[in-house]
Amino acid sequence: MSRMVPPPDAAPRDLTQLRRGLLEHCVLALLRSGEEYGFEIVRRLSECDGLVTSEGTIYPLLSRLRRDGLVSTTWRESTAGPPRRYYALTDRGRATLESFIVEWARVRDAVDLLMKEGRG
Amino acid sequence: MSELTTPVHAIDEYLHALDLSLRDLPSDRRREIVSEIREHIGEALSSGGSEVSEVAVGNVLERMGDPEEIADDARQRFGLARREVTWQDWLVPVLLPFGTFLALFGWLAGVVLLWKSKHFARWEKIVATAVWPFGLALPLYAGAFIAGFASGPADCIERPGGVTECRAETTHVVFSWSVQQVLMTLAFVAPLAVAAYLTVRLLRVRRGLRH
Numbered sequence: 412m413s414r415m416v417p418p419p420d421a422a423p424r425d426l427t428q429l430r431r432g433l434l435e436h437c438v439l440a441l442l443r444s445g446e447e448y449g450f451e452i453v454r455r456l457s458e459c460d461g462l463v464t465s466e467g468t469i470y471p472l473l474s475r476l477r478r479d480g481l482v483s484t485t486w487r488e489s490t491a492g493p494p495r496r497y498y499a500l501t502d503r504g505r506a507t508l509e510s511f512i513v514e515w516a517r518v519r520d521a522v523d524l525l526m527k528e529g530r531g
Numbered sequence: 532m533s534e535l536t537t538p539v540h541a542i543d544e545y546l547h548a549l550d551l552s553l554r555d556l557p558s559d560r561r562r563e564i565v566s567e568i569r570e571h572i573g574e575a576l577s578s579g580g581s582e583v584s585e586v587a588v589g590n591v592l593e594r595m596g597d598p599e600e601i602a603d604d605a606r607q608r609f610g611l612a613r614r615e616v617t618w619q620d621w622l623v624p625v626l627l628p629f630g631t632f633l634a635l636f637g638w639l640a641g642v643v644l645l646w647k648s649k650h651f652a653r654w655e656k657i658v659a660t661a662v663w664p665f666g667l668a669l670p671l672y673a674g675a676f677i678a679g680f681a682s683g684p685a686d687c688i689e690r691p692g693g694v695t696e697c698r699a700e701t702t703h704v705v706f707s708w709s710v711q712q713v714l715m716t717l718a719f720v721a722p723l724a725v726a727a728y729l730t731v732r733l734l735r736v737r738r739g740l741r742h
Contacts, residue, residue, distance in 0.1 A: 467601040468596060
């Protein structure tokens with residue numbers, strides 16, 4: 412019933428979608444310097460304020476990136492505890508990231524400009 | 532001992548709920564996500580210190596997020612349909628216990644909606660269908676039938692002149708009264724408990740979708 416009532420402000424929902432899309436590329440960017448395992452990826456993303464609302468959502472994202480062939484995974488022994496699944500960029504992932512970086516810079520500059528103009 | 536087992540129980544419960552919420556994902560993806568999150572929780576707790584307290588587990592699970600929220604996010608990632616809670620879903624916990632009183636086929640309609648719903652697991656559907664056919668109408672009419680049978684003709688005495696006198700309270704009824712009462716209470720409470728459980732499930736799903 413309450414679903415029919417529109418939310419008081421539509422911004423959070425849009426922002427969630429925006430964040431969801433950006434997060435994907437943030438993960439790719441994070442892996443640019445080398446392979447990393449899940450816990451560490453989540454920890455580093457969580458350090459960025461406002462990017463991750465629920466840490467658990469990173470794992471479906473990693474799974475999706477793997478299915479799309481943007482990252483590959485390898486099991487490695489850990490010094491403590493069970494073996495860990497390490498994620499690494501594939502060539503395809505690297506290419507996707509590079510094109511995103513260019514596109515993102517253009518979009519960000521355009522949005523920033525409009526936002527500044529709007530403020531007068 | 533309870534300090535040790537309670538946090539572990541909370542983790543198991545969380546992972547079970549997550550597994551349940553993810554059930555419409557391909558099974559290999561579902562297993563992968565659950566096992567990765569299990570390991571994340573383990574690592575988060577071991578890096579936090581030697582003591583695994585209830586508070587530490589609570590914090591880790593809180594940061595992890597609501598299972599329904601993770602599942603909703605996962606569905607969007609994998610291009611699966613989001614599972615909105617529809618008015619048909621909300622009718623299920625109403626029609627199952629009370630449907631028969633509303634219309635003759637009210638309960639049956641509830642069962643159809645229950646099995647069509649995307650929010651309940653198979654075992655939940657089986658239990659909800661079995662407890663009870665025709666909902667509260669079953670114990671009500673069965674109870675009336677049994678009560679009528681117990682204080683039936685056996686307790687009536689034929690008086691001269693064709694007058695039949697029946698005594699409502701006989702030793703037979705008094706003897707089985709407490710057992711009967713417990714059984715009848717259970718018979719009435721069970722479908723209501725199932726309806727309450729289904730409602731809570733729907734509320735949780737909706738809370739997960741809100742994020």
